[in-house]
Amino acid sequence: MQSYRDFDPEELAADPLFQRWKLQNDPEASTFWTEWLRQNPDRQTLVATATALLTAIDQHYAESVDKLIPLSDQEIGLEMSRLRQSLKVRQQPFRWIQYAPVRYAAAASVLLLLGFFGWYWLRSTPARPAVTYEELVARQPDPLEEIVNTEGKAMLVTLPDRSTILVYPKSRISYPKQFAGAKREVFLQGKAFFNVTKDPSKPFFVYANNLITRVLGTSFNIQTNELNRQVKVVVRTGRVSVYAADKPAPNRKADSSGSGVVLTPNQQLVFSATDSRLTKSLVAEPVILPQIESQAGFRFHRTPIADVFATLEKAYGVRIEYNAALMQNCYLTASLTNEPFMEKLDLICRTVNADYQQVDGNIVVHAQGCD
Incomplete structure (x- = not known):
């Protein structure tokens, strides 16, 4: 599962699951992040910094949308320069938090370049009237x-x-x-x-x-x-x-x-x-496809990781993306017949020192490779 430990504050603020927790009070996201903080107490500063960033952006965009503030190319370039300067204080996290509302409000106009386009578009797009x-x-x-x-x-x-x-x-x-x-x-x-x-x-x-x-x-x-x-x-x-x-x-x-x-x-x-x-x-609990349910087998003996992922893809119809060259020396010996899909994936990734995340309904595996 995605560890988030190596995320920068702006990367964490751009994460959809983190946004659901901080902006929407989503129960599932809240449960995840409460447990994550319990397991990663040394990342309290990271979460606090990302929260300050996200809060400043949310407030700034809300004001900008209400006032219909236009942004010129020159202003975007200027704010991009300011944002780069503000990122230099990462080594001073408490100072970052202290000045975050000012610096990030000023830099909010360029957050489209940092993965916030979809979020901003949703904030600035009026809701459709409900059709009954x-x-x-x-x-x-x-x-x-x-x-x-x-x-x-x-x-x-x-x-x-x-x-x-x-x-x-x-x-x-x-x-x-x-x-x-x-x-x-x-x-x-x-x-x-x-x-x-x-x-x-x-x-x-x-x-x-x-x-x-x-x-x-x-x-x-x-x-x-x-x-x-x-x-x-x-x-x-x-x-x-x-x-x-x-x-x-x-x-x-x-x-x-x-x-x-x-x-x-x-x-x-x-x-x-x-x-x-x-x-x-x-879906929360992917199931084996009906047409191959009776043929599904998940017993592996020194099986190349490419074949392991291919077996999962065929059985569940879920696309798994990974760096094949980096993981070419990774093998798996395990019997995973009775485990649910996500548990299978957790066990496989832990075995080959990798983690994964869901992206647009697919699985993306991040690994360091195997010796």
Whole structure:
């Protein structure tokens, strides 16, 4: 797992998990960082410095957005120079903290170059108005069939194209009696598991509030949460393209996939209408793909690390990136048949003196190499 011990303060401030802890009070992130500080008490100064930096940036950008302060190329160049000078005080951490609000507020205009572009864009982008299930259904030119699950267990619904939807309690779906047009469309409120029949000539669309999921044939979960205005898509098999819609329209072209985020097995995406954020990540507990579940074997005897990672990729459908040349002398002897994916990865990385982090729904391994 990512150690963070060697991070600079600005690198830590740019980390999404750290931002979720400090800016959003995210419970999962808070639990992680509380435990991390317990295990790394000597990094209190690093966390305090990164916090001061992030707080100054957050306040500065909030003021800049409210006042619509423009920044010229000359100002950006000047602030970049000031930022470089401010970084020279790293060897004096307490002085850094003392002057951080002034120095970082002055340098905030160039943080786009330090990995904050996405964060700033979210801060400066107004939230999309929430689109309700009722509004989506009302926009359709023809009457729709509606299924409402008022029972205490999931309900299986078969669509006209033989696709199936497992509709969970307190959820509902609407769809046309026949998929007569160039596309198949379903509207969802609540939670449902989709198993879509393949038909490349007629793509399948699921509309859930402000989020659209497009697929040709796969299985996946979608869940809407009206309380916190979030939509989550979790892929079990196949690939889907997910994108936010400013104005979901019934006349959208059938071959349009929008500027979508592609999800593959064991990946998920959460869309927050509150701040128009799309967050892609691995699911909490990746599972072995159904088509190879009976063939999966994780017994290794002096197996090259490249073959170990290839076995994991094939079994779970999760991409693992690493420096093959640096790790060419790394081998693994272990039996990892019963461990969950993340535990397998932890054990492998500890064995070869490496760590890893999740990046955009993939795994990136950092290693020093093996003798």
